[in-house]
Amino acid sequence: MEILTKKFYIEPRNIAYFRFITEGYDGLCLIHTVDGKAGIVEVSVPPQLEKEFFEVIEVIREELGGDNLTEILPFTGEDGVI
16 A cells, blocks of 8 residues: 655644644544745645545635645656656
8 A cells, every 4th residue: 555645835834723634534644744934744645545635635725725735746857757
């Protein structure tokens, strides 16, 4: 089973709220704060809960405002390679 790992930007003042809400769903994900001052968090999600995770993310995004929770996509060059 391969764990899905995503990075997100979230306003630093909202990291605790984000953690509180997502950890309220038992086993939904694990959150690691990469850089609290910059608002970077890394989230690990079991593949069988990916759909539910993104549903929760959408609700949180609506509550905080769209720009306050943004997925950080990996950089790819012109050829699509990281």
